[in-house]
Amino acid sequence: MVDEASKINHDNHLLLDQPCLRLPYELLRKNFRSAHFQFEKESTFVKTLLKETANGSLNGKTSPQDVVKNLDQMLAKMRGLKRKLTTYAEEENRLYRQIDARVAHLHELASVSTVDDVKYEAWSRQRLDRLLVDYMLRHGYNSSAISLADDKAMRDLVDIDTFVVMSKIRKSLEGGSVQEALAWCSENKKELRRMQSSLEFMLRSQQFIEMIRANSQPEIEAINYARKFIQPFHDTYPEEVKQLSGLLAYRPGTEPATYASLYSASRWQKLADKFVEEYLKLLGLPMVPLLHIALSSGLSALKTPACHSARSQGQGGVAIKNKSSSAAAAAQNGSNDTTTEPSLSSQPRQHHGTASLTTRVCPICSTELNALARNVRYAHHGKSRLLEHDLMLLPNGRVYGKARLDEYAAKSGLESGRVKDLVTGEVFDAAEMRKVFVT
Incomplete structure (x- = not known):
């Protein structure tokens, strides 16, 4: 039986890949309109000149030399039209080749049902490469984007010419x-x-x-x-x-x-x-890089109010957060973090071990992702299977299960009625704890 947590929602995946399919069709429409315009323009000119030449020849108003000159002009126009239409045909074939490659790429996802499948890992890596190429092209790193696309043999899966x-x-x-x-x-x-x-x-x-x-x-x-x-x-x-x-x-x-x-x-x-x-x-493309859109969903799923709090930024200690309880509390009160915090570079350096432990436990608290996640909304968690039973709030703002606190206090040799923070090592009276209720 397939675990619901590992089951792939194909519709949600395709939301991110809509531009991958939409753009070639938009370019096909544009290519067709351009070819049609050139055909109408040149054919109208040739028809008009042919009519004038024929009438003038029949009426004797056009000399044989002028007739030959007009015919040469019409032939030159048609040869020029043929060259232009050949170019448009080549562009059309290129776009059809892109569509075939992209449909095949997305069809690979349809054959995968769970994230644990080896095929899904390979497909995800290829999509990540596509998102990286899209990001570099949007920011003008064309040479790097082309090198990556050629190295991964996925030119037909990215829109290099459009962004160049x-x-x-x-x-x-x-x-x-x-x-x-x-x-x-x-x-x-x-x-x-x-x-x-x-x-x-x-x-x-x-x-x-x-x-x-x-x-x-x-x-x-x-x-x-x-x-x-x-x-x-x-x-x-x-x-x-x-x-x-x-x-x-x-x-x-x-x-x-x-x-x-x-x-x-x-x-x-x-x-x-x-x-x-x-x-x-x-062209119907999103205003922000697809990589940011993909990251925002993951960052939102992990982000909690504590990620950008003063405590987690190094002011007065670092909080190790219980993701599920914090997210549930945020969902309950509907809060959203809009406070402007100082940049990470301006924060005082932590000289104790808790800062490095925080960044290892929480990706959002890391230097690389903290600023990027600042304007991302919190995820709505209706329920969580990761909450401990009988949660207790310590005076320093950290939340642990009571059984875990009692077990740690016993291992630490504390007297009855005392508890110890599992991370900072601070000791408190049990009477100072408050029970946490999550709805």
Whole structure:
């Protein structure tokens, strides 16, 4: 009989892997739209030119030399269309290959029923490698991500090309250039309009600002640019357009505080962040790395209020927590930790053995995971099989089962009516203990 605790919930696993399947289909749709646009554009041109050439030849208005010239032009257009369609076909085959590989990868999970299965361990390791590649690609570590994907032979399971394009445009924005981002907006104009995105307006605004910054006096070029690219957004962003128009009267360094933010260099980073947000939203990808999403569920399952308490941070001793009792208490009162704690690096170093013991017992209290888990919610535990019977609360805030305290007191040779903390070694009167009730 399969233990319920080790049984795999396939639906929950697939929640994390939705982008793995969704993205190739989104790219297939985009590839098809691009191919269809090119076909319609070139075929319309050829049909129109063919009709004009045929009519002119029949009416005698087109000379034989012009007919031959038009035919050569039509052939050149069709050859160019063939090359473009070949490229789109290759991209389509690549995406279908990705879909097949990803479906096969997820099908392996369907054949596994418990986490104890050897196949599940291998599958989980491969998924962890995918999450690491996704994390590195999102943060611009493209070379490392490609090396890992090639080393694990899973190029078809990760979206390297998609994130490389995103990283390239993001770096161009951080470097002070909007050309590549504007070209991307032009390619996806319909989708961005449907999303009511403000990215194109922000890019056009920044380009206008840079034109004003580059000239000591307002030039007709900047005014014409504003009329062509800024004015059409007046109905959607009236206040922003008015503010941009005011830049024609103020040079950098002489502007009032109202316009100072428009000349700020920090706008480039905001543009880069906005582009990444719209890029991921357009493709249906989550805004945070999949690795963080996977970690958050595990961190939430382990996190208790004591993980970020002053006691566990090294102020007044370190608490070894009973995870089940703390989580049950948090679930009962519905609390959530939103207090801003000092960083771990600012905490005084522990010179006794309890700090190292805490980090070994509780992963959330470790230096590596404590900060990452700070904003994660506590898990809701309806019941726990790990609670000891007859729990008692010591004056120092630690909770143990009464039988274990009595046994430890006897082994330590304490007189009757005295108990000893199993971790810190502190001794208390039994009358100072309080009974703990967990509902």
